[in-house]
């Protein structure tokens with residue numbers, strides 16, 4: 325018991341948990357990647373197929389099983405921003421991580437074949453079975469049913485929705 329107590333005191337004195345630090349920097353990388361892609365579609369950044377591919381690859385690598393593995397029991401709760409609820413709702417957390425992983429893989433596969441300049445069919449609002457649908461109506465439904473058919477920009481929006489869903493449920497502000 326005593327040695328256990330000492331060991332945890334040492335960990336506390338050694339500063340932030342490396343698992344927490346690693347996942348926080350992985351999250352920051354995802355945020356930077358998402359911002360890069362969004363910037364290219366918004367026209368704030370020059371479109372660059374190589375950078376698009378790299379950013380989409382980062383999203384793919386950091387989601388799915390990799391994201392799940394970053395939140396082992398014992399690393400949740402303050403001082404980290406990960407809620408303790410993650411452990412009580414593992415299946416929900418993992419489903420979100422896998423869903424965003426599936427979308428990110430689909431986007432990355434599209435980015436692998438990205439043309440040298442941005443094309444209309446990469447943009448929101450293009451794609452099959454979407455004609456006439458409102459933004460909140462048919463389009464998201466069609467993209468959810470078959471993400472591979474959704475334009476890249478739309479996939480990015482779906483990915484960002486998953487970021488927000490997970491954060492509102494499983495992330496907390498810590499001082």
Ligand code: HEC
Nearest residue numbers: 348351352354355404405406420421424486487490494495
């Ligand atoms: C399945 C859940 C989940 C998904 C999906 C998710 N996050 Fe997170 N994110 C978290 C949790 C939990 C934390 C708090 C981690 C901690 O502090 O230990 C976090 C923290 C962060 C942080 C703060 C990191 C820091 O420095 O403290 C950023 C930025 C972030 N996420 C961006 C994103 C972006 C961008 C996406 C989508 C591309 C995303 N996250 C998807 C759960 C998720």
